[in-house]
Amino acid sequence: MTDSSAVEVVDAELVDEGEGEGEGRPLLPALPEVPAPRPLVDRHTLLRPDAPIPTAAGLPEYTEADFRISRETADLIDGAPPANTSRTYGSALRQFEVWCAENGRVPMPCTTATFVEYVGHLVRRDLAPSSVQVHMSAIRSAHPDGRQPGTKEARQVLRKHARDWARRRAPRKAPPIRTAALTAMVATCTAADRREEPKALRDAALLTLGWGMLSRRSELANLLVEHLVVEDDGVTVRVAFSKTDQAARGQDTFVPADPDDPVLCPVVRVRAWLEELRRHGLTSGPLFRHITRGGTIRPRSGPRGDFLSPDAIGNIVKNRARLAGVTAPGDRAVTAHGLRRGPAQEISEAGGDPTAQGRWKPGSPTVRKHYIEPARSKTDNPLHAARAKVRAVKGF
Numbered sequence: 001m002t003d004s005s006a007v008e009v010v011d012a013e014l015v016d017e018g019e020g021e022g023e024g025r026p027l028l029p030a031l032p033e034v035p036a037p038r039p040l041v042d043r044h045t046l047l048r049p050d051a052p053i054p055t056a057a058g059l060p061e062y063t064e065a066d067f068r069i070s071r072e073t074a075d076l077i078d079g080a081p082p083a084n085t086s087r088t089y090g091s092a093l094r095q096f097e098v099w100c101a102e103n104g105r106v107p108m109p110c111t112t113a114t115f116v117e118y119v120g121h122l123v124r125r126d127l128a129p130s131s132v133q134v135h136m137s138a139i140r141s142a143h144p145d146g147r148q149p150g151t152k153e154a155r156q157v158l159r160k161h162a163r164d165w166a167r168r169r170a171p172r173k174a175p176p177i178r179t180a181a182l183t184a185m186v187a188t189c190t191a192a193d194r195r196e197e198p199k200a201l202r203d204a205a206l207l208t209l210g211w212g213m214l215s216r217r218s219e220l221a222n223l224l225v226e227h228l229v230v231e232d233d234g235v236t237v238r239v240a241f242s243k244t245d246q247a248a249r250g251q252d253t254f255v256p257a258d259p260d261d262p263v264l265c266p267v268v269r270v271r272a273w274l275e276e277l278r279r280h281g282l283t284s285g286p287l288f289r290h291i292t293r294g295g296t297i298r299p300r301s302g303p304r305g306d307f308l309s310p311d312a313i314g315n316i317v318k319n320r321a322r323l324a325g326v327t328a329p330g331d332r333a334v335t336a337h338g339l340r341r342g343p344a345q346e347i348s349e350a351g352g353d354p355t356a357q358g359r360w361k362p363g364s365p366t367v368r369k370h371y372i373e374p375a376r377s378k379t380d381n382p383l384h385a386a387r388a389k390v391r392a393v394k395g396f
Helices: 071-080 084-100 112-124 130-140 152-168 177-188 194-213 218-221 268-281 312-326 336-349 365-379 382-394
Strands: 228-231 234-241 251-256
Touching: 084 112, 084 130, 112 130, 112 152, 112 312, 130 312, 177 194, 177 312, 177 336, 194 218, 194 234, 194 251, 194 268, 194 312, 218 312, 228 268, 234 268, 312 336, 336 365
Parallel strands: none
Antiparallel strands: 228 234, 234 251
């Protein structure tokens, strides 16, 4: 009798004759062919000698949950761009979409040809090169990453337009508000009666503090009472965020007092305005606020609440310049930017550097090109030395 441990039992399926492999269906079903994982390389890939070629097999499998964001997060994203940038880009995109609809083109994502043709359209309208650049940036920033149109040809068109524009037009810069003009404008901040006093006090503080800070109008518009430390020797201002500080790290600026001229002294003017705010029961919140014709400071609704808008700051400066009869050559409008340009010029002409006081980035080419170098070309011009030598030779 055979030992049972030597018996090998095999499980098998009985099939009819003719159904075996090669005579009908196969004994086992064929497995589907699995394509080899796709290599993930391009012309920029660097592979070390011992590194395997990366493939798609290592990629994670995403689901819808990996791409959804909440309504709260979407609202934060929508509110993230600076208001002025958002408004400008929105207007540029709407104009682009209208043009695409009129010309039978797809606006989003657009082709490079559409992008170049639209830039050509803006150039033919003779828009300023800086405005064309804004339109280009708005369109590209609205596209998903990696799907933006190409810019090589469009930039070539823009460069030629910029050269042509420069030959035909002189640059238009905001007129500087220098000390004499500031004195005349602050002198208009007087009140014939109690109703006009709040505006007079507010505007005098705004002008003198803004000039001493070399302030942008947006910086003045967003100041809080809590951002100020007023002492006898000057005002320390906390600029919470600015054009060059979008991350809101904050920067302190010290505006010194002017004891020799109380009319222009920022300490005198700011203290008077803070006292007026206290009379209205306001000791915190926006520093510069809307005032009614009756002289009342009232809470306001809207996206900015009680804050004045940058445009409102600009209107205050323009109105005070008009009342003071301050004009600029070529009928250029006096704007709030003059509060920045005027003191920057005077600092540079006195041999100083306005970079820190105006919160420009260190080594700013704008400061060097528009303030420091022009001032030096006046005081240190080599023609002065040449003429002095000629006078010495001639004996006069």
